[in-house]
Amino acid sequence: MFPGEDRWYxxxxxxxxxxxxxxxxxxxxxxTRLRKAYCSFLKDLGRRFKLHQATVATAMVFCxxxxxxxxxxxxxxxxxAAVCMFLxxxxxxxxxxxxxxxxxSEEILHKKVIAAEQRQGVYEHYKGLVSNGEKLVLSTLNFDLSVDLPFDILIQAMKKFILDEATQGKFPSAAWKFVQDRYETEMVLRNL
Incomplete structure (x- = not known):
């Protein structure tokens, strides 16, 4: 499924x-339900790590x-999803x-805090799976980790087209939400 120049669309x-x-x-x-589940998980991870939206969006695209x-x-x-966030x-x-x-990741999935004395065991249990997952993701993506995100373009457009206070109040939040919601679907893979 890698057709030339537009390989991801x-x-x-x-x-x-x-x-x-x-x-x-x-x-x-x-x-579609599975896609929404891992995107929700990635948003939670992003919030916990206080990561920029670009990092979370890129992880979603990788997934x-x-x-x-x-x-x-x-x-x-x-x-x-955890591997995609790591990458x-x-x-x-x-x-x-x-x-x-x-x-x-485990705390988010199980909705409970992992006790300090259990953390090393959890890490030891999953680090091999994550390491193997990283190899699988990288090879599946053919080591193509380039993602074009629209955030900078959106900011430039908002600066250019917001002409008065009426558009300033509604347009930016609606546009930003539209762009963010797009990453939770397969639309990021579509050639519209």
């Missing part, structure tokens, strides 16, 4: 019908790209500590 039909998850019996509704090529049925979405944090120059990422 596909038609809606290609995404909906050619998904590896679809071949493994996961229907479009379930795949969407990964699951465009790999099946949800054969990969743990939580491990893949995104590196790419966006906001690195996070692997041990803290693993502990925080």
């Amino acid at each position: 596909f038609s809606r039909e290609e995404i909906d019908n050619n998904s590896p998850s679809r071949r493994d019996g996961i229907d479009l509704t379930e795949e 969407h790209r990964f699951f465009l090529c790999q099946s949800h049925a054969k990969n743990d979405k939580w491990i893949i 995104s944090a590196k790419v966006e120059s906001t690195p996070v500590d692997l041990k803290t990422l693993i502990i925080t």
Whole structure:
């Protein structure tokens, strides 16, 4: 699924019908639910680490790209999402500590704080999975970690087109929300 120059952009039909998850019996509704679940998880991770929106958006794009090529049925979405956040944090120059990422991920997933005496055990249990997941994500993405984010363009457009107080109040928040919500869907993979 890597067609030349526009390697990460596909038609809606290609995404909906050619998904590896679809071949493994996961229907479009379930795949959409899975996408929303890992995006929600990534937003929670981003909040916990106080990461910039660009880091979180990049992690979401990495996840969407990964699951465009790999099946949800054969990969743990939580491990893949954590790996994508780890890689995104590196790419966006906001690195996070692997041990803290693993502990925080587990706390989010299980909705409880992990006791200090259990943290090393949790880290030891998951660090190999995350390390293997990182190799899988990198190879699946063909080491292409380039993501074009619209945040800078949106800021420039807002400065250019906000002419009065009426547009200043509504346009920026609506535009910003539209852009953010887009990352939670497969739209970041679509050639509109």
